[in-house]
Each structure stands twice: as structure tokens, then as C-alpha cells.
Amino acid sequence: MKRSFFGALTGRAIGFSFRYYVxxxxxxxxxxxxxxxxxxxxxxxxxxxxxxxxxxxxxxxxSSNTNPNIxxxxxxxxxxxxQAIVKQSGYTPLVSN
Numbered sequence: 467m468k469r470s471f472f473g474a475l476t477g478r479a480i481g482f483s484f485r486y487y488v489x490x491x492x493x494x495x496x497x498x499x500x501x502x503x504x505x506x507x508x509x510x511x512x513x514x515x516x517x518x519x520x521x522x523x524x525x526x527x528x529s530s531n532t533n534p535n536i537x538x539x540x541x542x543x544x545x546x547x548x549q550a551i552v553k554q555s556g557y558t559p560l561v562s563n
Contacts, residue, residue: 482519485512486556512558520558 480500485507488499499507502518511517525543527536542548549559 484556485509485558490556509558513560523557 485499488497501507505511505517507517507519512520525540543552544560552559
């Protein structure tokens, strides 16, 4: 990276964002993803937990809620079709053990 007083104004900056923004939404081939501690933010490294800046999302509900659709929704999210939607949405699906 070339040092420049005007670096932030001319596009020479380092920032952070979601992986999907860079790989699927941004469309700017000049934006590059960087490895952290030698680990590249690939889908595989995010899924297996080796990339250190990945986070998890949880489906949480009150156990006293008797709505019969809750377990159906959770089962769908965890299903092959649900995980395909997770991937199509730009997130990393769960690893199948």
C-alpha cells in the first residue's frame, strides 16, 4: 500500500465488513479480503472455526411458548433446504457433523 496523506480520501484504506458484502454485493474487484493471523476468511475457514473473526447467529425462543410452529421453523432452518437458503443469503451454513 502506498503511503499518502490523502490515503483515506483516495481509496487507500483498510476497513472491515461482512464476507458476503465483499464476495457477493460489492462488485468492486479492487476490494480484497485479508487473512488474519494467517487464516483467510474463506467459507470453509469460517465454517470450521479457524477464522478468528466469525460470529454465530442463534434462533432463540422462550421455552414456555407453546406455538407449534416454532419447532417446525427450527427444523426447517437446520434442514438441507434451510441451510441452502442460509448459503444463498450470503452466510456460511452450519457444518454437518
